[in-house]
Amino acid sequence: MKRILEVKNLQVDLPTANGTLRAVRGIDLHVNQGEMLCIVGESGCGKSMTSMALMGLLPKRAAITAEAMEFDGMDLLSLSKKERNQVRGMRMSMIFQEPMTSLNPSYTLGNQLCEGIIKHKGLSREKAKERAVYLLERAGVPYPEKRLNQYPHQLSGGLRQRVMIAMALMCEPDLIIADEPTTALDVTIQAQILRLIRELQQEFGTAVIFITHDLGVVARIADRVAVMYAGQVVETASAEALFANPLHPYTQGLLNCIPIPGKTKPGSHLASIPGVVPSLIGELKGCAFENRCSVSTSECRRRTPNLAIKPSSADHQVRCPEVSLSFQEAV
Amino acid sequence: MLVFVTRRLLVALSVALTVSIVSFLLLHFSGDLATSIAGPDATAEQVEKIRVEFGLDQPIVEQYFHWLVSAVQLNFGRSYYFQDSVMSLISERLPITLTLGGLALGLAILVAIPLGVIAAIKQNTWIDRLALSFAVVGQAMPSFWFGLTLIIVFAVNLHWLPAGGNSSWQHFVLPAICLGYYAMPAMMRLTRTGMLEVLNSDYIRTARSKGLNESTVVLKHALRNAVIPVVALAAVELGFMLGGSVIVESVFSLRGLGQLAWDSISRNDYPVVQAVVLIIAVFYIALTFFADVLNALLDPRLRVR
Numbered sequence: 001m002k003r004i005l006e007v008k009n010l011q012v013d014l015p016t017a018n019g020t021l022r023a024v025r026g027i028d029l030h031v032n033q034g035e036m037l038c039i040v041g042e043s044g045c046g047k048s049m050t051s052m053a054l055m056g057l058l059p060k061r062a063a064i065t066a067e068a069m070e071f072d073g074m075d076l077l078s079l080s081k082k083e084r085n086q087v088r089g090m091r092m093s094m095i096f097q098e099p100m101t102s103l104n105p106s107y108t109l110g111n112q113l114c115e116g117i118i119k120h121k122g123l124s125r126e127k128a129k130e131r132a133v134y135l136l137e138r139a140g141v142p143y144p145e146k147r148l149n150q151y152p153h154q155l156s157g158g159l160r161q162r163v164m165i166a167m168a169l170m171c172e173p174d175l176i177i178a179d180e181p182t183t184a185l186d187v188t189i190q191a192q193i194l195r196l197i198r199e200l201q202q203e204f205g206t207a208v209i210f211i212t213h214d215l216g217v218v219a220r221i222a223d224r225v226a227v228m229y230a231g232q233v234v235e236t237a238s239a240e241a242l243f244a245n246p247l248h249p250y251t252q253g254l255l256n257c258i259p260i261p262g263k264t265k266p267g268s269h270l271a272s273i274p275g276v277v278p279s280l281i282g283e284l285k286g287c288a289f290e291n292r293c294s295v296s297t298s299e300c301r302r303r304t305p306n307l308a309i310k311p312s313s314a315d316h317q318v319r320c321p322e323v324s325l326s327f328q329e330a331v
Numbered sequence: 332m333l334v335f336v337t338r339r340l341l342v343a344l345s346v347a348l349t350v351s352i353v354s355f356l357l358l359h360f361s362g363d364l365a366t367s368i369a370g371p372d373a374t375a376e377q378v379e380k381i382r383v384e385f386g387l388d389q390p391i392v393e394q395y396f397h398w399l400v401s402a403v404q405l406n407f408g409r410s411y412y413f414q415d416s417v418m419s420l421i422s423e424r425l426p427i428t429l430t431l432g433g434l435a436l437g438l439a440i441l442v443a444i445p446l447g448v449i450a451a452i453k454q455n456t457w458i459d460r461l462a463l464s465f466a467v468v469g470q471a472m473p474s475f476w477f478g479l480t481l482i483i484v485f486a487v488n489l490h491w492l493p494a495g496g497n498s499s500w501q502h503f504v505l506p507a508i509c510l511g512y513y514a515m516p517a518m519m520r521l522t523r524t525g526m527l528e529v530l531n532s533d534y535i536r537t538a539r540s541k542g543l544n545e546s547t548v549v550l551k552h553a554l555r556n557a558v559i560p561v562v563a564l565a566a567v568e569l570g571f572m573l574g575g576s577v578i579v580e581s582v583f584s585l586r587g588l589g590q591l592a593w594d595s596i597s598r599n600d601y602p603v604v605q606a607v608v609l610i611i612a613v614f615y616i617a618l619t620f621f622a623d624v625l626n627a628l629l630d631p632r633l634r635v636r
Contacts, residue, residue: 055540057536057539057540085542085543085544086542087542088539088540088541088542089540089541089542089543090542093540093541094537094540096533096536096537096540098533101532101533101534102533102534102536102537103534103537104534104537104538104552104556105534105556105630105631105632106555106556106629106630106631107551107552115541115543115547116541116542116543119541119542119543119544119547120542151631151632153631153632164537167537167541
């Protein structure tokens, strides 16, 4: 399968008053054409930073370095501003977390839906509007023609997110980055939006990076999963393999935290991972998860682990010395 | 939108009516008008004669309605000091003040908005600091001093522009700069703050994610939202300049409305004072109304209210 996005050793550093915040600490990612990659992790693990770096939306003071950040063979980091704007919006687009504030209050939805495609593909206003109406309809927005002349404040949050989804699809992008697009919505609306994104992704054959902190969401829609912790990918696998056989102690911990209807007794204590996420300011020595891990050894404190490939399945990688030790024993 | 405009119009009219009542009453209770018109040496009969002549013996409500009906017809009676109708005095002075105020405001807007936008984009750079210093100087410098400096440099030394009077457009250049520089800083700072806030908003990130040019992002998506409070401020500033430009008018010997009001107060020329207060108030109200409508055009969320 063709790789649409290839990221090697991506690092994002942000200067703060207390020192350099190393938000992303060497991430390797790839996205195949037409697949849904879920990046999952808790708040502050660098998943949003990664998506912003990919879109080129980080503030200027953020320092981004990578061995490779290639989109369809183009090196995103060396593109000129103009070329970057061409790729962004036309071939890559983004859906944001906050539908209530992500649309400009002063312009009609039609204007905001159409401006990208008019700029990138030189479409006439009429043709652009036709496409907007078609996509609004596909995104489940009732009365799409009428919406073009409406303003964001006239729509509910769920509808606005549907508009954002239609907007992301306007230029038929190869990759959509969805940064927690359902977090700000009601649970019932969340399920609808998830289904919609999955449907449209399969219908249009668009690759999607879906960022979430919710493993339940991952289980429903992901083809592949990357679990992030403290600015690094700690485990990556196909969704099937990850849920059937989670290897990293952090992934196992996360899965244990989810109460299962019928299995978790009412009134029983819910599982949680002890301890807190380490501060991302400055260097981290050893494994970032070491202080919260149930299987850590003194070795974990000394050596920073690398991603190791599971022998039986090349797609399943894990960053844990204890687990990679068991790989070696198995071989 | 029509409902919005009608509602605002009704509010504006009721405010105008209130102002007319207040200004009428204030003047009425400031002392016995007939006595002060007649002067200290007048006999009781003379005062009584004046009282009847000016209708001051009528009940106060009747006096007010009489005055209001003529005021609506732009008839403000005769000046006590000049033997001339108040309207002809005002129609002579008002265009001067309006020209000065309009030019000054135009100049202030033309400088303040681009400068505010640039300062926000280049936040915390030397460009930003320079723009802010320029604003602070404008805010701190007394306008009479700045006016005199302008006269000394451009009229007396360089002979580029006339020092005073109002016979040609050149006469308005220096006063407009002087008054405009006074009005500019507040607008510039408001534009800058507004832009900084808007540029950090989610919808600007959305606009960027669409791959739009930076100029489209800044001028289309950010500026329109940032400039909304500036519109309201500009309206208030213009209203202020119509009534309060006395200092600049006297420095440049422009015989405008402000100067007329000032002189008339010291001369106890009540009909003129009353008329000027009412006219400036009506301008204020009209400006606020236009600012409201303009804001509603800029921000669709305001149209519902």
